[in-house]
Amino acid sequence: MRVMVMVKATPESEAGQMPGSELIEAMGRFNEELVKAGIMLDGDGLKPSSKGVRVRFSGKDRTVVDGPFAETKELIAGYWIWQVQSMDEAIEWVRRCPNPMASDSEIEIRLFFEPADFGEAFTPELQKREERLRQQIESNQGTERR
Known part of the structure; x- marks a missing residue:
């Protein structure tokens, strides 16, 4: 089964505070474990909502709303996509994760x-x-990624 693992935003991540080298190193080691175990399919961090937009749909109308967005607890600061055998396995991997903030x-x-x-x-x-x-x-990912 595939799961999306979402790192929720914090006031610090929404303020654009970047992690220190110790946290970057710890998360890198964790990502290496995920890749070696064949779990991680994709993942990345996201810039603060002040750099994003939302598009609201109402019938045929579309309205673009610029960030930042007020409810930090509802925002995502990063994600992984994992291939796991069960939700329990995903939970066990998250328990091993360094605090991402x-x-x-x-x-x-x-x-x-x-x-x-x-x-x-x-x-x-x-x-x-x-x-x-x-x-x-899949064929586009090699040529268009980043």
Whole structure:
């Protein structure tokens, strides 16, 4: 099963305070463990919400709202995408993670939808289209990443 592991923002991360070399090193070691174990598929840190925007949808209307956004506890400062056998395994990996922030912090783990979750609505034709898109994304990643 795939999970998204989200590092919640803190007032410090929203203020743009960068981690020190000790934390960067500790997180690097943790990421190495994840990669060696075949768990980590992707991951990165995110800049503060002051550098982001939200797009609100209302029918056919779209409204762009510039950051920063008020509720720090609802914001994400970084993420991983992991391939694990169970939620328990994901929890055990998060328990091993260094605190990703200088102050108290929180990490949220969420399951990705799998094709079977959509039932009959996810027809064989739609599944083939999805697979083609995933293959294209994989081939683009080597040339377009960063």
